[in-house]
Amino acid sequence: MNTLLFTTTTTVDGVVQREFTVGELTGALWSAADAVGPAPLVLLGHGGGTHRTAPAMVGRARRLVVDGGFVAASLDAPGHGGRPRTAYDDREIDAMQEAMEVGEPVGPIVVRYNGALAEQAVPEWRTVLDALQELPEVGDGPVGYYGINMGTAIGVPLLVAEPRIGAAVLGQFWPDALVPLARQVTVPIEFDLQWDDQHIDREAGLELFDAFASTEKTLHANAGRHKELPRFEADSAVRFFARHLSPAV
Amino acid sequence: MNTLLFTTTTTVDGVVQREFTVGELTGALWSAADAVGPAPLVLLGHGGGTHRTAPAMVGRARRLVVDGGFVAASLDAPGHGGRPRTAYDDREIDAMQEAMEVGEPVGPIVVRYNGALAEQAVPEWRTVLDALQELPEVGDGPVGYYGINMGTAIGVPLLVAEPRIGAAVLGQFWPDALVPLARQVTVPIEFDLQWDDQHIDREAGLELFDAFASTEKTLHANAGRHKELPRFEADSAVRFFARHLSPAV
Numbered sequence: 001m002n003t004l005l006f007t008t009t010t011t012v013d014g015v016v017q018r019e020f021t022v023g024e025l026t027g028a029l030w031s032a033a034d035a036v037g038p039a040p041l042v043l044l045g046h047g048g049g050t051h052r053t054a055p056a057m058v059g060r061a062r063r064l065v066v067d068g069g070f071v072a073a074s075l076d077a078p079g080h081g082g083r084p085r086t087a088y089d090d091r092e093i094d095a096m097q098e099a100m101e102v103g104e105p106v107g108p109i110v111v112r113y114n115g116a117l118a119e120q121a122v123p124e125w126r127t128v129l130d131a132l133q134e135l136p137e138v139g140d141g142p143v144g145y146y147g148i149n150m151g152t153a154i155g156v157p158l159l160v161a162e163p164r165i166g167a168a169v170l171g172q173f174w175p176d177a178l179v180p181l182a183r184q185v186t187v188p189i190e191f192d193l194q195w196d197d198q199h200i201d202r203e204a205g206l207e208l209f210d211a212f213a214s215t216e217k218t219l220h221a222n223a224g225r226h227k228e229l230p231r232f233e234a235d236s237a238v239r240f241f242a243r244h245l246s247p248a249v
Numbered sequence: 250m251n252t253l254l255f256t257t258t259t260t261v262d263g264v265v266q267r268e269f270t271v272g273e274l275t276g277a278l279w280s281a282a283d284a285v286g287p288a289p290l291v292l293l294g295h296g297g298g299t300h301r302t303a304p305a306m307v308g309r310a311r312r313l314v315v316d317g318g319f320v321a322a323s324l325d326a327p328g329h330g331g332r333p334r335t336a337y338d339d340r341e342i343d344a345m346q347e348a349m350e351v352g353e354p355v356g357p358i359v360v361r362y363n364g365a366l367a368e369q370a371v372p373e374w375r376t377v378l379d380a381l382q383e384l385p386e387v388g389d390g391p392v393g394y395y396g397i398n399m400g401t402a403i404g405v406p407l408l409v410a411e412p413r414i415g416a417a418v419l420g421q422f423w424p425d426a427l428v429p430l431a432r433q434v435t436v437p438i439e440f441d442l443q444w445d446d447q448h449i450d451r452e453a454g455l456e457l458f459d460a461f462a463s464t465e466k467t468l469h470a471n472a473g474r475h476k477e478l479p480r481f482e483a484d485s486a487v488r489f490f491a492r493h494l495s496p497a498v
Contacts, residue, residue, distance in 0.1 A: 195459075195466075195468070209470075215472060217444075217471070217472045218469060218470065218471045218472070218479075219444070219468065220467060220468070220469060221458075221467065221470070222466070222467045222468075223463065223464060223465060223466045223467070232488070235488075239481070239484075243481065
């Protein structure tokens with residue numbers, strides 16, 4: 001039932017991308033074409049409205065594999081990518097678009113909707129992690145999680161539920177629902193925030209970073225608006241995972 | 250008068266450290282033992298109470314030379330390292346120690362004292378930069394500045410005065426005297442702040458970062474107290490300078 005089945009394989013410049021299913025779930029796995037034996041795993045949570053092989057996922061996966069020697073895996077969130085949209089998804093997406101059109105804050109809707117998605121996504125990720133760890137190229141080595149925006153709305157409760165995840169790169173989300181959960185997180189955190197985010201107030205972004213109980217945590221705040229997170233933060237994330245997941249660097 | 254004279258040379262693991270004088274000023278220069286031709290230059294401003302070859306200077310210089318291909322130069326601030334202390338220096342240092350002993354805020358004294366030192370240090374750095382650029386291993390290529398704590402108290406006015414500096418890593422200082430100057434700075438900035446700094450309030454640290462007019466600026470805030478700035482921030486600084494000073498990376 002929870003068997004991982006590969007559906008497509010493409011190799012680009014030494015990185016193998018394999019899409020997979022686990023039951024109804026759809027994801028993608030990236031590994032080095034010349035890999036021998038298991039490597040630490042980084043789970044990639046995508047942003048709202050995108051999917052398992054969106055450009056940000058492929059770009060981050062490639063850096064993790066090539067520069068960090070990791071295996072990386074993404075998973076479509078409920079209602080995203082290869083998965084069916086429900087009437088509830090449609091209503092919330094309409095509500096977000098309407099808010100943006102009339103210039104009203106989109107935050108309260110995103111917080112509510114992504115919270116609902118996270119309730120479903122957390123056990124899904126745990127099931128997929130079980131299946132991934134059965135693969136010889138993964139094994140039961142160190143695991144990290146990397147997700148910004150909706151990837152953080154799902155990632156924070158996932159960190160609370162899943163003790164196998166030992167480090168996470170998160171960021172760019174509202175504190176409302178996540179602060180009580182972040183207070184239970186103690187693994188090392190790198191947290192990205194946009195200093196001029198037009199959707200998430202600066203104070204709100206800082207409040208979420210502040211809430212993590214982790215003794216090792218770093219905030220990266222860059223000048224720029226919501227969608228302008230600099231690409232060099234993906235390189236920084238690879239180094240963060242190398243510090244925390246790679247054995248004996 | 251402003252001729253640069255080398256006084257000592259030591260080579261460790263491929264990095265040549267040469268101490269120098271320019272008139273009454275004392276500094277150190279680091280370059281690759283196998284360097285051919287000029288390289289971009291990073292100026293290193295040391296912290297209060299330390300000096301041109303303090304461990305932090307040597308460590309940062311080594312990373313800049315080995316990992317970034319740069320030349321690095323440090324300079325003793327007035328009253329520091331190889332330079333005479335005045336009666337004014339002694340009074341301010343006594344005042345700082347007294348404040349710390351009785352548990353009073355040291356910030357107002359440091360702000361006042363380092364501001365006075367900066368007035369003297371800024372033209373000194375400009376003189377030394379003139380002399381450094383006469384060296385064949387430096388030339389008139391890109392220049393960066395890297396200084397935390399007192400290195401920022403001197404660095405911010407130096408950036409305002411010195412158009413040759415094209416990028417800077419700064420951090421961990423009070424905003425009081427520096428905010429009006431930071432508003433005139435437009436070059437890319439990486440800014441380090443300690444989230445649990447016992448001397449510099451979080452709000453005060455964020456206020457100084459916020460003041461820079463630079464369109465490219467990044468805040469790195471790490472969990473930890475004043476002296477616990479993680480060493481990986483020095484590696485991050487090298488990558489920052491590589492992005493902004495290295496031709497055609």
